[in-house]
Amino acid sequence: MLDLDRLPLSRKQLLSVGRATARINIWHGSVRSGKTVASLLAFVIAVAAAGPSGLIIICGRSLQTIERNVFEPLADPALFGPLSKHVHHTRGATTATILGRTVHLIGAADTRAEGRLRGLTAQLAYVDEATLVPEGFWTQLLARLSTPGARLLATTNPDSPRHWLKVGYLDRAHELDLRAWHFKLRDNPSLSPAYVAALSAEYVGLWRRRMIDGAWVVAEGAVYDMWDESRHVVTELPPMRRLLGVGIDYGTTNPFAAILLGLGADGRLYAVSEWRHDSRAAHRQMTDAQYSQAVRAWLDGLGAEPEWTFVDPSAASFHRQLWEDRHPGVAKAKNEVLDGIRSVSSALAAGLLLVHDSCAGLLAELPGYSWDPTATAQGEDRPIKANDHSVDALRYAVHSTAHEWRHLLPADHHQEVSDAAA
Structure with missing residues (x-):
């Protein structure tokens, strides 16, 4: 159904897909760097291999961002080939079907979203734009991934170097059952040189370091933008x-x-x-x-x-x-x-x-x-x-x-x- 050799993937993307077997797997880096495609491919493979026990969950800032960042790419034959025919979602619905499995969608705009996780048991979760969900929601989600072999897969653009995801997880990868992959704009082989040059020119200063180089630095608009x-x-x-x-x-x-x-x-x-x-x-x-x-x-x-x-x-x-x-x-x-x-x-x-x-x-x-x-x-x-x-x-x-x-x-x-x- 899915021939990886025929997909326009870089070696870094392919390696991340094959090695996303830790309890927590995070793809982070610049915009349009290929991290989302790699993470979604790893997620779909995990859905296909998932056992019958435990829920499968996709989380994001809102249902709208989940639809835009997850289901629109999954439905694109140019990205996922024949697999796109096995992804079904009705806009506005809180469930979807991927490879015949029911997937539950949860928007996490604020701390109240944590209550939507209480009482459930999950075996697989995907988090879109992880830095935008509340820390309490993330912590509760990890607690709910309690079946044997349960995994969390997440993507994010960089944020503040003191963000809880950076300090509490990425910086502690050696202490946790966590694997992370850092992507820069040049890591996406599907982008033309002209597009890369145009996108790079749109960002300057520290914002350029974050969105183009994928660095966890202070963004433009910071009062103390010289802080390092x-x-x-x-x-x-x-x-x-x-x-x-x-x-x-x-x-x-x-x-x-x-x-x-x-x-x-x-x-x-x-x-x-x-x-x-x-x-x-x-x-x-x-x-x-x-x-x-x-x-x-x-x-x-x-x-x-x-x-x-x-x-x-x-x-x-x-x-x-x-x-x-x-x-x-x-x-x-x-x-x-x-x-x-x-x-x-x-x-x-x-x-x-x-x-x-x-x-x-x-x-x-x-x-x-x-x-x-x-x-x-x-x-x-x-x-x-x-x-x-x-x-x-x-x-x-x-x-x-x-x-x-x-x-x-x-x-x-x-x-x-x-x-x-x-």
């Missing part, structure tokens, strides 16, 4: 010449974040440590007094006495609590958002500001901290107000102490920060 983990994250800290201050973003229902900023003996700034409390995740809210005590215990544990404590200006009651508890140098943080972003950006771009790898919340937020496209369309520069608690705490500490470190910048960055901090 390989350049800005350190595992060891030099001796601190000064502990300039702690920046605190106050939250009750939202996460509370504190970042300790130090000036190293090497003349560079360091996000030395972070303390966070997420009341939703912990199922426990804290009072101002408890937060104050927790911050003090964190700093005492580090043996740290910062010169200043910069607090979100809107947190008046917490500011008063810190002052009553005699935290050092309690002051309202400079909260000019754009000017603060310029200060942080200049320090990052100059290689002056580095982050210790223990600052998990900050490292998770920095790559995805993005400009609001709606505001941009209206001619405004405004970051999206989401997942920004640790980055705000960093901004408070960096911008509020700019007068202490701006002289360390190269000459071409110096005036920019001077203007921003004025």
Whole structure:
């Protein structure tokens, strides 16, 4: 029914199809790189070999994306030859038939989709655009693949280097029963050189690295588009010449974040440590007094006495609590958002500001901290107000102490920060 030698597949595609026998199999990389065709071929072969027990599932962001990304290619004789006649799906339906087997389709647009998986037992699952489904859904799906030899096959374009799929799975492939294949645009033998050149020309900068080279990097639109983990994250800290201050973003229902900023003996700034409390995740809210005590215990544990404590200006009651508890140098943080972003950006771009790898919340937020496209369309520069608690705490500490470190910048960055901090 299916002659692989007659299909326009690259050697990488063929190898991935034959070796997709792990519990988790992921094809990731650039747009139009051939990963979807290879993964679908592996899935169809798995359907043909599947036993009678357990469900077969296809998941995606929505039924519409499943139809577009899965069933339209499967129905194309140019891609799958005679096999396309054995794929039947009615648009809008939540089931399909592949090689005579019933396949269930599940859209996973938000965390509520996790409930659709509860109670079922699956033997085979295919996930389209895996980075777009909620992490909880993915975790629940893996738990439901409980029959002997059950497998998950998934495709995705790259996302943030701190995305849960990258950090929790791809980066841990050696620890898990997981195989992954990385595809670049040039890995698709069916594309003409003219098309490859045209598509490559449509993307620039970091977006080009993601969508053409298939790299897990920060996309265009990121506030700190100069952020590079390989350049800005350190595992060891030099001796601190000064502990300039702690920046605190106050939250009750939202996460509370504190970042300790130090000036190293090497003349560079360091996000030395972070303390966070997420009341939703912990199922426990804290009072101002408890937060104050927790911050003090964190700093005492580090043996740290910062010169200043910069607090979100809107947190008046917490500011008063810190002052009553005699935290050092309690002051309202400079909260000019754009000017603060310029200060942080200049320090990052100059290689002056580095982050210790223990600052998990900050490292998770920095790559995805993005400009609001709606505001941009209206001619405004405004970051999206989401997942920004640790980055705000960093901004408070960096911008509020700019007068202490701006002289360390190269000459071409110096005036920019001077203007921003004025």
